[in-house]
Amino acid sequence: MNAAWAWTILVVVVGASLVVLVTRREQTYRALKDLDRRWIFLLMLLAVAIPILGELTFPEKPTGLAKAVFDEIEKLEPGDKVLMAWDYDPASEGELGPMATAFTYHCCKKGLKMYYMTIFSPVGPQMIDDSINNVLKTEFPHYEYGVDYVNLGYKPGYEGVVKVIVSDLKELYTTDHYGTSTRDIPMMKDIRNIQQMDLIVNVSAGYAGTKEWVLFATTPYPENIKMVAGTTGVMAPGMYPYIPDQLLSLLAAIKGAAEYEELVMSAYGNDDLGLKYRKGMLRMGPQLIAHVLIIILIIIANIIYFAEKRRGAA
Amino acid sequence: MKLHLFALSVVFTSLGDAPATATPAPASNLIAQDHRKWDDGTRIDLAWDLSADDETLVAAYRISKALARFGDFQVPLKFELVEIVKAGTGEYTVADLARKIRLENIKTKYADIVDIESLEATNQKTFPVAYVFQIVAVGRDGATSAAATTPPITPTMEWFDGGRFWFLIIVVIFCGAVIFFIQLARGGRPLKVRKIAGLEAIDEAVGRATEMGRSCLYIPGILDMNDIQTIAGINILARVAKTAASYGAKLEVPTSRSLVMATARETVQGAFLAAGHPDAYRKDLIYYVTDEQFGYVAYVQGMMVREKPAACFYMGAFFAESLILAETGNSIGAIQVAGTAMPAQLPFFVAACDYTLIGEEFFAASAYLSGSAEELGSLKGQDVGKIIVGLGIIIGVIMLSAASVILDGSPGSPFGTALLNAVEYLKQVILT
Amino acid sequence: MKRLIPLWITAIAGIVLIASYFVPYAQGLGELTSIWFDILAGFAFILGGGNLLKVHLKKVSDKVAGWGYSVILLASFLITLFVGLGKIGVHPSPDYPDNSWSGVYNEVGSPFWWLYEYAFKPLTATMFAMLAFYIASASFRAFRAKNVEAVLLLGTAFIILLGRTFAGVWLTSWLPESLSGLKIENISVYIMQVFNTAGSRAIIIGIALGIASTSLKVILGVDRSYLGSARSEP
Numbered sequence: 019m020n021a022a023w024a025w026t027i028l029v030v031v032v033g034a035s036l037v038v039l040v041t042r043r044e045q046t047y048r049a050l051k052d053l054d055r056r057w058i059f060l061l062m063l064l065a066v067a068i069p070i071l072g073e074l075t076f077p078e079k080p081t082g083l084a085k086a087v088f089d090e091i092e093k094l095e096p097g098d099k100v101l102m103a104w105d106y107d108p109a110s111e112g113e114l115g116p117m118a119t120a121f122t123y124h125c126c127k128k129g130l131k132m133y134y135m136t137i138f139s140p141v142g143p144q145m146i147d148d149s150i151n152n153v154l155k156t157e158f159p160h161y162e163y164g165v166d167y168v169n170l171g172y173k174p175g176y177e178g179v180v181k182v183i184v185s186d187l188k189e190l191y192t193t194d195h196y197g198t199s200t201r202d203i204p205m206m207k208d209i210r211n212i213q214q215m216d217l218i219v220n221v222s223a224g225y226a227g228t229k230e231w232v233l234f235a236t237t238p239y240p241e242n243i244k245m246v247a248g249t250t251g252v253m254a255p256g257m258y259p260y261i262p263d264q265l266l267s268l269l270a271a272i273k274g275a276a277e278y279e280e281l282v283m284s285a286y287g288n289d290d291l292g293l294k295y296r297k298g299m300l301r302m303g304p305q306l307i308a309h310v311l312i313i314i315l316i317i318i319a320n321i322i323y324f325a326e327k328r329r330g331a332a
Numbered sequence: 333m334k335l336h337l338f339a340l341s342v343v344f345t346s347l348g349d350a351p352a353t354a355t356p357a358p359a360s361n362l363i364a365q366d367h368r369k370w371d372d373g374t375r376i377d378l379a380w381d382l383s384a385d386d387e388t389l390v391a392a393y394r395i396s397k398a399l400a401r402f403g404d405f406q407v408p409l410k411f412e413l414v415e416i417v418k419a420g421t422g423e424y425t426v427a428d429l430a431r432k433i434r435l436e437n438i439k440t441k442y443a444d445i446v447d448i449e450s451l452e453a454t455n456q457k458t459f460p461v462a463y464v465f466q467i468v469a470v471g472r473d474g475a476t477s478a479a480a481t482t483p484p485i486t487p488t489m490e491w492f493d494g495g496r497f498w499f500l501i502i503v504v505i506f507c508g509a510v511i512f513f514i515q516l517a518r519g520g521r522p523l524k525v526r527k528i529a530g531l532e533a534i535d536e537a538v539g540r541a542t543e544m545g546r547s548c549l550y551i552p553g554i555l556d557m558n559d560i561q562t563i564a565g566i567n568i569l570a571r572v573a574k575t576a577a578s579y580g581a582k583l584e585v586p587t588s589r590s591l592v593m594a595t596a597r598e599t600v601q602g603a604f605l606a607a608g609h610p611d612a613y614r615k616d617l618i619y620y621v622t623d624e625q626f627g628y629v630a631y632v633q634g635m636m637v638r639e640k641p642a643a644c645f646y647m648g649a650f651f652a653e654s655l656i657l658a659e660t661g662n663s664i665g666a667i668q669v670a671g672t673a674m675p676a677q678l679p680f681f682v683a684a685c686d687y688t689l690i691g692e693e694f695f696a697a698s699a700y701l702s703g704s705a706e707e708l709g710s711l712k713g714q715d716v717g718k719i720i721v722g723l724g725i726i727i728g729v730i731m732l733s734a735a736s737v738i739l740d741g742s743p744g745s746p747f748g749t750a751l752l753n754a755v756e757y758l759k760q761v762i763l764t
Numbered sequence: 765m766k767r768l769i770p771l772w773i774t775a776i777a778g779i780v781l782i783a784s785y786f787v788p789y790a791q792g793l794g795e796l797t798s799i800w801f802d803i804l805a806g807f808a809f810i811l812g813g814g815n816l817l818k819v820h821l822k823k824v825s826d827k828v829a830g831w832g833y834s835v836i837l838l839a840s841f842l843i844t845l846f847v848g849l850g851k852i853g854v855h856p857s858p859d860y861p862d863n864s865w866s867g868v869y870n871e872v873g874s875p876f877w878w879l880y881e882y883a884f885k886p887l888t889a890t891m892f893a894m895l896a897f898y899i900a901s902a903s904f905r906a907f908r909a910k911n912v913e914a915v916l917l918l919g920t921a922f923i924i925l926l927g928r929t930f931a932g933v934w935l936t937s938w939l940p941e942s943l944s945g946l947k948i949e950n951i952s953v954y955i956m957q958v959f960n961t962a963g964s965r966a967i968i969i970g971i972a973l974g975i976a977s978t979s980l981k982v983i984l985g986v987d988r989s990y991l992g993s994a995r996s997e998p
Contacts, residue, residue, distance in 0.1 A: 053904070055663065055901040055904075055905075058897070058900050058901045058904055059897045059900070059901065061900070062896055062897050062900045063897075066896065076929075076930035077930065078930070079933055079949075081949065081953060082953075083953075107888070108884070108885040108888045108889055109625070109626055109652070109888045109889060109891065109892040110652075110892065111885075111889060112889060112892070112893065141880070141884075143870075144870065144880065147872075174802060175795075175798065175799070175802070178795050178798050178799075181795065182795075185428065185430070186430075186437065188437065188440045188441060189434075189437060192436075192440065196868060197857070197868070200440070201440055201443075210441065213428075224651050224652075225651075239428075251928075252652070252676045252677075253676060254956070255675075255676070255956055255960045255961065255964055256675060256676060256964055256968075258956060258957050258960070258961045258964075259961050259964070259965060261957075270956075271928070273928050273929070302929065302930065305928070305929055306929035306930055306931050308896060308900075309925040309926065309928065309929050309931070310929075310931060311900065312899065312900055312903050312925060313922055313925055313926070315900060315903055315904040316903050316904070316907045316918065316921070316922075318904075319903075319904045319905070319907065319908065320907075320908060320909050320918075323908045323909070323910075324909075371788070372788035372791060373788055489788045489789060490788060491787060491788070491789065492786060492787065492788075493786055493787070493788050493791070496785065496786050500786055503782075506973075506976060507980055510977055510980050510981075511980075511984075514984075514986060556801075556805055558798075558801050560975045560978055560979060563978070563982060563990055564978055566989065566990050567987060567989035567990060568989075569989075570989035570990075571989070589805070589808075589812070590805070590808035590809050590810075590811045590812025590813075590815070591804065591805055591808045593811075593812060593815065594808065594811065595990060598991070599989065599990060599991075602991065616819060616822070619815055619816070619819045620811075620812035620813075620815045620816055621816070622816075623809075623812075624888075626887070626888045626891035626892060627887075627888075629891060630887075630891055634830075634833065638829065638830050652892060652895060653891075655895055655898050655899065655902065656891070656894055656895065656898060658902075659898040659901060659902055662902075662905070673971040673974065673975070675964050675967050675968060675971070678967070680902070683902045683903075683906040683907070684898075684902050684906065690967065691967045691968075691970045691971045691974065692970040692971060692973060692974035694974070695971075695974030695975065695977065695978045696974065698978070698981075698987055698989060699981075699987075702987075702989075704986075706986045707981065707986060707987060710977050710980065710981050710986060711977070713977060714973050714974065714976075714977040717973040717976065717977075718969070718970070718973060721969055721973070
């Protein structure tokens with residue numbers, strides 16, 4: 019199915035609905051008044067499925083926040099150290115996976131040294147493995163584990179972990195995720211704490227995540243610890259107060275991911291890369307249709323509400 | 333440690349009319365002593381006499397530190413940059429120093445420069461760390477003076493962390509206010525608290541469930557007992573359980589954490605006892621499901637659809653599952669009362685539940701439901717905290733706005749500068 | 765006595781931990797107690813797991829309505845536990861080839877990895893995805909323009925919903941640069957960064973004060989509901 023078909027189906031569905039609405043007002047009113055929520059679920063399914071299957075995409079114009087995130091990574095020099103704090107799980111992969119992929123690709127293209135870790139949950143290391151397997155090992159097979167990137171894995175303790183590693187990383191991380199002593203990992207040799215990182219890139223789905231990094235890392239050490247983050251849409255409003263002092267910038271939800279992807283792919287992409295680095299953009303198609311559907315549903319609900327009020331008054 | 337742009341430009345740019353290779357005179361009388369104010373043992377104050385060429389040749393002073401000793405064991409000095417300060421600066425406080433280091437960390441990080449066997453032979457697990465500090469005057473053309481070096485020094489920890497002084501004052505004022513109003517309430521003074529619709533509805537919800545012959549569902553959040561929201565949720569559970577016991581309603585409490593299950597069982601049992609129905613208590617209705625967020629909500633959702641509780645209470649910490657639970661409750665026609673202190677989840681509860689306790693209303697619920705004078709007194713004390721915050725915001729905004737306006741009109745105005753400094757003190761000292 | 769000892773433990777622990785924040789010698793106590801709690805929670809997990817097995821075995825034996833789901837739960841629990849603990853199908857680590865348990869439990873291709881990749885991940889993502897459906901039904905049911913505040917809320921919602929997508933960009937793309945502040949995507953960013961932030965901050969301040977007050981009540985023993993009584997005794 020291509021985009022033309024997807025648009026055709028959408029236009030036909032909307033047009034048919036309008037025709038029914040206009041020609042059968044009373045039946046439509048009764049049906050909508052007692053609408054079974056399963057019809058709404060079906061509409062939402064179509065609103066998401068048709069754009070995804072039709073690969074509907076729309077141009078993304080990066081906003082200031084996404085550009086700021088991009089510029090912070092662009093400022094870094096090859097060999098600079100970046101702490102990649104992947105604080106999310108499979109549930110939020112839909113929103114955060116594309117930005118994690120884009121971050122990894124961008125950092126690889128800049129030749130940065132990547133230190134992966136997570137404080138979110140025990141399943142976090144699998145998300146790190148996804149980034150490593152899907153990006154590093156595929157596009158950058160010459161990158162060597164232990165020299166260019168390392169997976170330090172998960173440590174329990176939430177913000178307690180952050181409080182320790184700001185002064186002593188190896189106190190907690192005596193081995194990496196695979197059991198290798200950090201003493202034997204070349205890129206860990208001179209690392210004492212995360213204040214030596216040139217940037218922290220945090221992808222966060224909840225607790226423990228961006229807020230804990232802000233409270234216990236960037237706030238006590240504003241000169242030495244700089245951070246950019248990507249969060250879910252629900253978390254983003256809580257993070258805006260921290261920009262730009264404690265948090266340099268933020269990618270909010272799949273829109274932020276799509277904008278950042280656009281910037282990275284414009285600068286470093288090529289046609290051979292495939293859709294793996296455009297997942298954010300692809301997911302914006304259903305987001306648009308779903309948002310428009312929600313707006314239409316709210317308008318219809320209010321029409322029904324005012325019609326009911328008028329009939330009640332009469 | 334990053335170099336400031338200023339420092340880089342000073343080091344690498346030629347300024348002034350100084351000869352191309354003029355080496356500045358070194359700083360002298362470099363003294364290192366423990367931070368003069370009470371601190372947590374991580375700071376050393378450095379003071380030095382300025383270089384004789386401070387006003388002519390010197391662009392900056394480069395401060396470095398090196399580990400000198402672990403206990404009695406000397407360590408080869410390896411200086412690392414701490415900071416570069418402008419010419420004319422005669423003092424600096426070095427922060428983030430470690431007072432002690434563990435043997436395991438010495439083995440991990442310094443095995444190549446220290447004799448580990450000798451350290452192990454002492455049978456000590458930790459060793460005090462001594463530092464040496466060095467200061468070098470950097471000329472405008474990048475030439476550096478001889479270094480001035482201090483003897484080894486270990487920072488001293490005091491009994492009080494002076495950096496937290498203002499926070500202590502705020503804590504004392506707030507806690508004092510809460511205790512004062514609790515005492516006032518104990519003295520019999522009536523205290524008025526506004527009505528909270530969600531809490532008024534609890535009796536109605538439990539009564540409705542009893543009439544319909546259906547159960548009540550109570551979810552105390554998905555975090556563990558170390559979260560204050562869970563404790564607040566358990567406090568409200570006690571009241572709800574007492575009401576359910578009085579009405580003879582079935583109360584089911586699936587929990588996401590084992591400790592919460594254990595606490596909830598004690599709480600509900602106590603509530604049934606207090607209501608005079610100890611035999612009606614059923615342990616099996618309070619059970620553990622899973623720690624995994626969506627596994628838990630999948631179970632609860634399925635249970636709600638099958639058993640159709642008539643009243644659902646969501647009191648505690650929730651994340652993305654809040655809307656799933658609330659919408660499912662709506663679909664089965666249950667009356668729903670929610671309370672959480674997660675700002676991101678409040679909109680979902682407000683949209684989908686009949687009553688929502690927003691933020692501090694949730695923490696006030698226990699006091700409200702008990703009607704106890706002491707608990708109501710604590711709510712009044714909380715209001716003192718709000719007054720302090722409100723005043724702080726107003727004062728800070730007025731000062732900063734006034735400073736901006738004054739300094740825009742007359743840059744360098746002493747009053748404007750004083751206002752700005754006061755705001756900085758408020759932000760960096762009092763509020764940090 | 766049964767209630768007095770927990771009250772004293774709560775009071776002493778609370779006061780000591782508050783004091784330790786200001787006393788550098790004791791500043792590690794907070795992290796230490798967190799670790800103690802994690803150890804306690806670890807032991808409590810055995811209690812929870814045991815309770816889970818007991819409850820669902822009882823449902824199966826009594827054949828209550830929905831007992832089939834209990835069978836599935838028990839089977840999933842035991843299979844995952846067995847496969848994970850036993851490191852079934854995991855190759856030994858090259859450093860210790862003779863020790864069959866030396867490999868990583870979630871090695872790619874192992875049964876445990878398979879359960880995670882093809883059962884746990886899709887199920888979790890599915891549950892999270894259900895939010896999209898519920899948001900639509902909640903919006904249809906709840907967002908009515910009943911009063912002025914509701915109208916303002918709806919207007920803001922429309923701006924944010926459109927501003928987050930290409931539709932908003934397209935709708936106001938015709939505006940000149942001098943009026944770029946009126947473009948929907950910029951208005952939505954402004955709403956989030958100014959109005960929403962102000963509201964969030966107010967709620968967060970209230971919550972913080974509520975947390976402080978509740979903690980103080982628990983430490984001072986004013987609120988004892990967590991101990992198992994609905995009454996607060998003097």
